[in-house]
Amino acid sequence: MAGRWMDLGMFNARGVPGADALGAAIENMVTGISSPVDSDRGLAARLRYLTKTDAGYEAMNRAGIHVSPRTLIAWLAEEHKPNGANLNRLDAAYWDLRRRNVATDLKYRLNNNGRGTRGESNPVDQSGVERKHQRDVASRNINVRGVRDRAVDAWIDEDFGELDAIWDEIVQDIGSEYDMYANVSSIGWAA
Incomplete structure (x- = not known):
C-alpha cells in the first residue's frame, strides 16, 4: 500500500484505506x-x-445452520x-447467498460494455485538521476497467490483500499524486 499518510489520524484526519472503501x-x-430477520415477513422471505x-442450503451450512428437515419444515410453515x-x-x-448471486451482475455492471465504470474517490476528511496541516486534496475520478472481475472476486472471498493490490493499481492511474489516495473517506459510482 502507498503510504505518505502512515499516521493518518495524527492531525485528526479521518478516512479508511482505499481497499476498504x-x-x-x-x-x-x-x-x-x-x-428485519426477526419479523415474520423478513424471516419468511x-x-x-x-x-x-x-x-441456499450450502449457504445455510456455511452459516452453521444444522437443523433437522422437520425443524426446517416447521420454520417454513411458521x-x-x-x-x-x-x-x-x-x-x-x-446475505452470503445474496452476495454470491449478484456477483456476476456486479461484474457486468462494473464492466459497462468494456468501458469500465467511472467512479469518484473522495479524499480523507480533513475538517478536524488545523489549517496549517491540511493538504490540498480533491476528489478524483477512478476507473475500475481491467480490475473489475478481480475486485468483485476479492470482495466475495473477503481477500483484503487482493483488494489492497487492486486499489494500488487503480490509484497508479491517478499519476504522481497517487500516494494521497491511499486513504479516502469514500468511493462512489453510479453503476
Whole structure:
C-alpha cells in the first residue's frame, strides 16, 4: 500500500484505506430484503430464498445452520420460530447467498460494455485538521476497467490483500499524486 499518510489520524484526519472503501463501495451495490430477520415477513422471505436452491442450503451450512428437515419444515410453515442464534445465522446465510448471486451482475455492471465504470474517490476528511496541516486534496475520478472481475472476486472471498493490490493499481492511474489516495473517506459510482 502507498503510504505518505502512515499516521493518518495524527492531525485528526479521518478516512479508511482505499481497499476498504473499494470493498464497501461494492458491498453497497448489493440490495436485498429490507424487513428485519426477526419479523415474520423478513424471516419468511429469507427462508424462501434460502430453500429454493442447493446453493441456499450450502449457504445455510456455511452459516452453521444444522437443523433437522422437520425443524426446517416447521420454520417454513411458521409453526415454530428459530431461536435468536439461528435467526442471526439465517440472516448471515441470506446475505452470503445474496452476495454470491449478484456477483456476476456486479461484474457486468462494473464492466459497462468494456468501458469500465467511472467512479469518484473522495479524499480523507480533513475538517478536524488545523489549517496549517491540511493538504490540498480533491476528489478524483477512478476507473475500475481491467480490475473489475478481480475486485468483485476479492470482495466475495473477503481477500483484503487482493483488494489492497487492486486499489494500488487503480490509484497508479491517478499519476504522481497517487500516494494521497491511499486513504479516502469514500468511493462512489453510479453503476
